[in-house]
Amino acid sequence: MTHTPQPTSASTTLDPLFDSLSEAVVAAMPATIAELSSLVRIPSVSWDGFDSEQVQRSAEAAKALIEGIGVFDSVELARAPIDENTLGHPALLATRTAKNGKPTILLYAHHDVQPPGQDADWDSPPFEPTVRGDRLYGRGTADDKAGIMAHVAAIRAFVATVGKDFDLGLVAFFEGEEEFGSRSFANFITENRDKLAADVIVVADSDNWDINTPSLTVGLRGNVTFKLKVSTLAHASHSGMFGGAVPDAMLATVKLLSTLHDEAGAVAVDGLITRDGETPEYSEEKLRNEAGLLEGVRSVGTGSVLSRLWDKPAITITGIDAPTVMNASNTLSPSVTVKLSARIAPGQDPNDAFDALQAHFEANVPFGAHLEISDVNRGSPFLVDTSSWAVEVVSAAMHEAWGNEPLQTGIGGSIPFISDLVDVFPEAQILVTGVEDPESRAHSPNESLHLGVFKRAILTEALLLAKLERRA
Numbered sequence: 001m002t003h004t005p006q007p008t009s010a011s012t013t014l015d016p017l018f019d020s021l022s023e024a025v026v027a028a029m030p031a032t033i034a035e036l037s038s039l040v041r042i043p044s045v046s047w048d049g050f051d052s053e054q055v056q057r058s059a060e061a062a063k064a065l066i067e068g069i070g071v072f073d074s075v076e077l078a079r080a081p082i083d084e085n086t087l088g089h090p091a092l093l094a095t096r097t098a099k100n101g102k103p104t105i106l107l108y109a110h111h112d113v114q115p116p117g118q119d120a121d122w123d124s125p126p127f128e129p130t131v132r133g134d135r136l137y138g139r140g141t142a143d144d145k146a147g148i149m150a151h152v153a154a155i156r157a158f159v160a161t162v163g164k165d166f167d168l169g170l171v172a173f174f175e176g177e178e179e180f181g182s183r184s185f186a187n188f189i190t191e192n193r194d195k196l197a198a199d200v201i202v203v204a205d206s207d208n209w210d211i212n213t214p215s216l217t218v219g220l221r222g223n224v225t226f227k228l229k230v231s232t233l234a235h236a237s238h239s240g241m242f243g244g245a246v247p248d249a250m251l252a253t254v255k256l257l258s259t260l261h262d263e264a265g266a267v268a269v270d271g272l273i274t275r276d277g278e279t280p281e282y283s284e285e286k287l288r289n290e291a292g293l294l295e296g297v298r299s300v301g302t303g304s305v306l307s308r309l310w311d312k313p314a315i316t317i318t319g320i321d322a323p324t325v326m327n328a329s330n331t332l333s334p335s336v337t338v339k340l341s342a343r344i345a346p347g348q349d350p351n352d353a354f355d356a357l358q359a360h361f362e363a364n365v366p367f368g369a370h371l372e373i374s375d376v377n378r379g380s381p382f383l384v385d386t387s388s389w390a391v392e393v394v395s396a397a398m399h400e401a402w403g404n405e406p407l408q409t410g411i412g413g414s415i416p417f418i419s420d421l422v423d424v425f426p427e428a429q430i431l432v433t434g435v436e437d438p439e440s441r442a443h444s445p446n447e448s449l450h451l452g453v454f455k456r457a458i459l460t461e462a463l464l465l466a467k468l469e470r471r472a
Helices: 018-040 052-069 145-162 185-191 249-260 284-291 305-310 350-364 389-402 417-424 451-469
Strands: 074-078 081-083 091-096 104-110 130-132 135-137 169-175 200-207 215-220 222-231 314-321 335-344 370-379 407-411 429-436 448-450
Touching: 018 052, 018 135, 018 145, 018 451, 052 074, 052 091, 052 145, 052 169, 104 145, 104 451, 135 451, 145 169, 145 200, 145 429, 145 451, 185 417, 200 215, 200 417, 200 451, 215 389, 222 249, 222 350, 249 335, 249 350, 284 305, 305 407, 335 350, 350 370, 389 429, 389 451, 417 429, 429 451, 448 451
Parallel strands: 104 169, 104 200, 200 429, 215 407
Antiparallel strands: 074 091, 091 169, 130 135, 135 448, 215 429, 222 335, 222 370, 314 335
16 A cells, blocks of 8 residues: 555446435535534633533534434443543444444544634634635634534435435444543543444544545554653753853753754654655645745755655644743743654654654753653554455545545544554444545634535535445
């Protein structure tokens, strides 16, 4: 298997239920968009320091949507422990038992969202969904409340077409803390293993090649994140009295972090691997437009653009604790803490990647500074078995719904919990789909959902359900 986006061999023959399903999806779109907007208005940020009651509200709203379909045997909100002292955020879990030898499909999405950031960076309020042109703007419109509504709307269209007396098994699992690391995920799926067991698992949390071309994500980078504290002094000291002889923590931190990359901006940490794989043409200009590079700013790294995004490691400092400019005083900082996020290539063990990063810091620490690493999280990369029958079926559904053949692509992001699904459900076939496109700006200000992509994603899943209903 390679990461090369290439057309699948999906049949061009339309599904016998295509017209009925398409009509049902289109007729329901105004209500579907309105319900998605209601979800987006709930500021369900799952990070510590935000109101957890809002995550509870979004879970209850998701539960009401699933109950309203009227086809599940059981619908509940459940939590699992993160550790012996802390429960995770609530997840929606609904089940319908398969009959007459039909398969069961699990539909995954998450109802929590990223923090909005500064309101001033948004063209419209982050939690007030706003339509401009053919896009719906707001935090969670694409990542991933649209994933929830795509599942809900697809089931509704399927039921409207075939009726409620069908044999396909259904599981809906809408998590409440994906954006904060899915900290209780492994415990949740272990505790609810029997309820979650499925033949096919659809993870609706990825993107598409563009607004006209669907993608099936077949490769994901893993990740390693942690806090790094660099200390040089027992207490702050006067910068005039001691500056020039005493190394402050910021100086040590800057010098240490500068060793992570070479002059081209490529990762320079021994032990972080690169995966060999073909990649398609993706120009520097396309990268500049989609990423928002400022005029004159050059891209970093070496090799093709997509090899850098899909098959090579990347290291980003995503946060820093240090005196703010407003609170700056003429002192030498005794310690500085940064948050490091490393994306690792498919095939890299996250434990080996963490060991390589730790060894690099210890070997390059300047001035004998003291280092402390904490809050370590590791997520494995993932490669899809593209020879599975489920890939063939979903590819056919995508081709019919979009009118273009789907591409099998890699992605630079990570979905670490997929490795947990593989461990607990090794026989399940996992399909990574999504409602995003290159302009969605997930996690960023002005996040948005293309409404045409949304409609085609719903129809894709409705067709997938219909095809699985006919499969023994």
